[in-house]
Amino acid sequence: MEERIIIVGAGQAGGELAAGLRKQGYKGRVLLLGDEAHPPYQRPPLSKGFLQGKVALTDLYLKPLATYERFDIELKTGTRVEAIDRSTRELSLKDGSRLAYDKLVLATGGRARPLSFPELDTARLENLFSVRSISDVEAMRGKFVPGNRLVIIGGGYVGLEVAAVAVQLGLHVTLLEAAPRLLSRVTGPEVSSFIEQLHRERGVEFRLSCQVRGLELDEAQRQVRGVSLACHGVPERLEADLVLVGIGLIPNTELASAAGLAVDNGIVVDEYACTADPNILAIGDCANQPSTYTGGRLRLESVPNAIEHARIAAATLMGKREPYAAIPWFWSDQYGLKLQMVGLSTGYEQCVTRGSVEGKEFSAFYLKDRRVIAADVIGRPAEFIAAKRLVSSRAEVDATRLGDAAVPLTSLAA
Ligand code: FAD
Numbered sequence: 001m002e003e004r005i006i007i008v009g010a011g012q013a014g015g016e017l018a019a020g021l022r023k024q025g026y027k028g029r030v031l032l033l034g035d036e037a038h039p040p041y042q043r044p045p046l047s048k049g050f051l052q053g054k055v056a057l058t059d060l061y062l063k064p065l066a067t068y069e070r071f072d073i074e075l076k077t078g079t080r081v082e083a084i085d086r087s088t089r090e091l092s093l094k095d096g097s098r099l100a101y102d103k104l105v106l107a108t109g110g111r112a113r114p115l116s117f118p119e120l121d122t123a124r125l126e127n128l129f130s131v132r133s134i135s136d137v138e139a140m141r142g143k144f145v146p147g148n149r150l151v152i153i154g155g156g157y158v159g160l161e162v163a164a165v166a167v168q169l170g171l172h173v174t175l176l177e178a179a180p181r182l183l184s185r186v187t188g189p190e191v192s193s194f195i196e197q198l199h200r201e202r203g204v205e206f207r208l209s210c211q212v213r214g215l216e217l218d219e220a221q222r223q224v225r226g227v228s229l230a231c232h233g234v235p236e237r238l239e240a241d242l243v244l245v246g247i248g249l250i251p252n253t254e255l256a257s258a259a260g261l262a263v264d265n266g267i268v269v270d271e272y273a274c275t276a277d278p279n280i281l282a283i284g285d286c287a288n289q290p291s292t293y294t295g296g297r298l299r300l301e302s303v304p305n306a307i308e309h310a311r312i313a314a315a316t317l318m319g320k321r322e323p324y325a326a327i328p329w330f331w332s333d334q335y336g337l338k339l340q341m342v343g344l345s346t347g348y349e350q351c352v353t354r355g356s357v358e359g360k361e362f363s364a365f366y367l368k369d370r371r372v373i374a375a376d377v378i379g380r381p382a383e384f385i386a387a388k389r390l391v392s393s394r395a396e397v398d399a400t401r402l403g404d405a406a407v408p409l410t411s412l413a414a
Contacts, residue, residue: 003028005317006091006099008081008255009107010034012042012303013284015062016310017105022071024318030073031099033091035080038134039065044303046137047161048333051144052168060134084259086277105313106267106275106282108252110301112136115153115245117214126222127242128215131158132249140242146170148241151227153212155182157332159246160195164334167202174205174238176212176229186341188351191364191376195334198360202335207231215243249301251286264288266299271323273313281316283309292325294344302330327392340384343374343391352403355380363387370396386410 005021007014010032018032018040034040041060049055068075080094084104091099112130114122122128129140143150148171152159155177166173179185181192196206209232216226216237227238253263261275262268266288273281273289284306291298308326315322329342337360348366355362361379365372365387371394375387386409390397401407 003102004031004100005029005103005105006031006033006101007105007107008033008091009109009252009284009286010036010038010040010075010077011107011109011284011306012040012062013109013306013310014105014107015040016307017107017283017313018073018075019063019067019071020310020314021317022073024314026314026318028102030071031101032068032073032075033079033081033093033099034075034077035094036133036135037078039063039068039075039077041134042303043132044331046134047131047158048165050134051131051137051141051162052165053141057134081255084255084280086259086280089279102279103317104280105273105317106256106280106286107284107310108255109285110249110251112245113248113250115212115215115247120215121221124222125215125217125224127240128224128245129242130245131162140244143242144169144171148172149239150174150242150244151176151238151240152244152246153227154246154248155179155206155208156186156246156248157183157330159244160199161332161334162244162246163199163204164202167199167204168335172205173203174207175199176207176210176227178209178211180209182206182208186345187376188345188348188364188366190351190353190357191378194357194362194378195339198334198337207236249285251288251299253286256280256282256286264297268297271312271325272316272321273309273324274316281313283313289324291328292323293327298328300328302328304329327388329388337379338381340377340381340387341374342377342384342388343372345374345376348373350399352399354403354405355383365390365397365402367397367399367402370399372397372402383409 040062045055083092112132150171150173152175163173213228215224251266256267257263267282269282269287285301288299312324332339345366350367352365364376366374372390377384397412
């Protein structure tokens with residue numbers, strides 16, 4: 001019988017893998033199962049151009065539908081997998097049917113972390129949103145009208161991107177962040193304050209070091225009317241027409257853990273994307289993998305990671321052994337300004353900036369032991385490739401020359 005690979009999760013990683021298998025010449029059956037109504041699509045525009053109405057729905061799709069037919073990929077949308085039976089190598093689907101696999105790839109991504117107020121049934125609230133899927137954006141879009149008051153909980157990339165779209169659409173935006181500065185887990189104070197200033201100039205208000213104490217609801221308990229909070233212990237109440245929660249992601253690992261696979265902040269895989277079960281792989285946002293870059297383990301939430309992880313899994317499934325060795329990188333767009341990040345700045349000793357912060361085109365390099373461990377490149381896309389090389393080469397650099405925009409970065413990476 002023809003071998004059958006089933007990919008659970010028709011998102012960025014799943015879609016890339018299915019196509020990648022065909023490109024590598026895989027001859028067996030490829031089934032791509034996803035519980036959303038759409039074929040695999042790009043999520044980054046959800047908090048950017050799609051929310052703003054500048055990107056059409058079909059432009060989100062990774063590939064036109066015809067490509068799945070052409071590649072003989074059996075794409076089944078609206079199909080939720082409920083359980084894995086590893087002993088019979090079968091999946092149970094929500095509709096009660098079962099599907100046998102030879103190899104299984106979990107590409108289940110994650111879901112938006114909800115607010116945890118035990119007494120609150122957030123699912124009932126009609127103007128409390130998160131942004132993970134097309135349907136999330138479709139549900140909230142009607143509220144993105146001039147004059148509406150939007151409170152955003154969480155100062156990570158998604159919250160900031162939504163803030164940028166919202167003020168440009170004429171909403172009044174207040175963003176609440178628990179940490180004393182924005183993006184505190186992923187960037188240094190210089191870039192945090194630049195981003196804060198960028199948004200303040202456009203009219204976004206911030207409450208930093210702020211704890212959300214609760215939501216005030218209307219009589220029917222269907223609409224949020226206000227958010228109560230405390231900044232530095234001082235209580236405050238903000239009126240809200242809508243609230244967006246952007247406080248991170250919970251990886252979808254339940255299928256794996258119920259099947260007895262190891263889960264530790266993601267489904268545990270090796271550098272070839274394999275779990276401990278030789279027939280099951282995991283890729284993308286849901287997977288926790290070894291990192292040659294940190295020497296430890298990482299679970300990354302980014303498109304480049306999903307693409308690279310899919311490539312590694314395709315190689316593994318084709319019987320090749322290509323370990324994951326990519327350096328983490330990410331991008332964001334806010335007010336048309338491109339922010340590109342490479343590496344992880346955790347534990348850096350020195351931050352060197354290059355270019356003009358005031359002119360909104362500069363790079364921040366994070367150094368440890370005189371080596372660049374990470375960089376944020378803002379409004380200087382031409383510099384990004386060289387910045388990536390600096391991080392991956394781990395070469396020692398001279399901080400003064402690094403900070404001098406007249407010295408080509410390529411000469412430092414030698
Ligand atoms: P996903 O794309 O989430 O796909 C997983 C799919 O699996 C989903 O469709 C899910 O519904 C489905 N699924 C889960 N469980 C089951 C099941 N049991 N049965 C069937 N299907 C199931 N990254 C960047 O690099 N740059 C950006 O600017 C950027 N912006 C972003 C903005 C937003 C608003 C969001 C949400 C993400 C953004 N990302 C960005 C992150 C990036 O989109 C993700 O890292 C990427 O989508 C991960 O791909 P994935 O395939 O692992 O997961």
